Amino acid sequence: MLFPEFAHPTLIGIAKEAAASELLEAKARVRYFELPTRRFLSPVRSKRVPFCWSINPYRGCEFGCRYCYARYTHEFMELRESSQFEEMIFAKQFDEAAFRRELRSTARHESIAIGTGTDPYQPAERRFGVTRQILEVLAGEKGRRISLVTKSDLVARDALLFQTISRSNILHVNITITTLDEWLARLLETWAPRPALRVAAVRALAEAGIHVGVLPNPIVPLITDSEENLDSVAAAAAQAGAESFGGGVLFLKPCSRRVFLPFLAEHFPHLLRRYRERYEKSGFLCGSYTDTIRERVHRVRQRHGLMSGGANYEPELWEGEPQLELFDVREWDGDTLCPISSKNIR
Ligand code: SF4
Known part of the structure; x- marks a missing residue:
């Protein structure tokens, strides 16, 4: 079925498939489509992240965070308006x-991360259950290293499934909480579950014996970067049973600048000039500010007895490589490239 957004005869590849997707449901604000998919596992070649493969069950994300860096992924489908994401x-x-x-075509030691681009537990998951179907398959695997990140309390629905996966695979679940301030969270992450619900999900997973961490990502300069804010999130994480806490500073790709700078102009106009200066040359900040934040996060983590990454544990039914070869994210310096075998790069 073609929609006005797609009315272009020269579309190819995924843009053509998106254009032909059947409209399944149109809520007041959001429309859902189903997209044919050739591959679920995407190779990751970045030195910045400690995983080799990513899985994103959905394209687009209904949570619509003002700083979201994944908006560009809709551009592959020729959907270029930021609201379409x-x-x-x-x-x-x-x-x-x-x-x-x-x-079967991936080595078991190559780590898999779910939800690196878009949220695997966004509202669409209640209807389509794609994340759950993926987890059900992973529950039959052995010796895998799996991580998942989400901003949704819906993740607690799958606690029993996570228990099954954890018995024979190394599993870490991370929940993103940028602030406990409900007003600020509503501004920054308008349609995401409230911070208190996310803390409750951390508690539910920890009580189910799942290795769970909290990420205050992204740490937004001059808005969520204060020691007081980070400390309050870490304190709530520790009290809820999280074992790790770690995060990085906001980066602004061109697609996120287009949304975030007008957002600043509306809600934090006094910060606009400083953001323009700081992010003028690159979407990534570096230098003394990032060093300060790294030290701040380290201090906060120490104060609440949290680790920087998930615990390096051996599952009860582990059939992977010897424990010595396990990748310890606590030691990750950001420069280690995951071993991706060439046959898997497509
Ligand atoms: S939850 Fe993640 S993927 Fe979704 S809009 Fe927010 S930052 Fe983007």
Whole structure:
């Protein structure tokens, strides 16, 4: 079915498939589509992250955080208006047999991260359950290293499934909480679950024995970067049973600048000039400010007895490589490239 947004005869590849996707549901603000998907596992070649493969069950994210860096992914479907990223959500059509074949073609020591681009527990998950179907397959795996990140309390729904996965794989679940301030969270992450609900999800997972961490990501300069704010999030995380806490400073890709700078102009106009200066040359900040934040996060973590990454534990039914070869994220210096075998790079 073609929609006005897609009325272009020269579309190819994923843009053409998106254009042909059937409209399944149109809520007041959001429309859901289903998208044929050839691969669920995407190779990751960045030195900045400690995983080798990523899985994102949905394209677009209804939470619509003002700082979101994933908006550019809609541009591959020729959907270039920033609002389309949060209002046109594509659920990837799940093919269990194909996903199992993909898994067989990856080495077990190559870590898999779920939700690196868009949120795997956004509201679409209640209807499509793509994340759950993926987890059900992973529950039958052994010796894998799996992590998942979300901003949604819906993650607690799958606590039993996480227990099963954790018995024979190393699993870490991370929940993003940038602030406990409900007003500020509503401004920055308008449609995401309230911080208190996310803390409750941390508690529910920790009580189920899942290794869970909290990420105050992104740390937003001059808005969420104070020691007081980071400390309050870390304190709530520790009290809820999280074992780790760690985060990085906001980076602004061109797609996120287009949304974030007008947002600043409206809500924090006094910060606009400083942001323009700081992010003028690059979307990534570096130098003394990032050093200060790194030290601040370290201090806060120490104060609340939290680790920087998930615990390096050996599952009860572990059948992977010897424990000595496990990748310890606590030691990760940001420069280690994950071992991606060339046959897996497509
Ligand atoms: S939850 Fe994550 S993916 Fe979704 S809008 Fe927010 S930052 Fe983007």
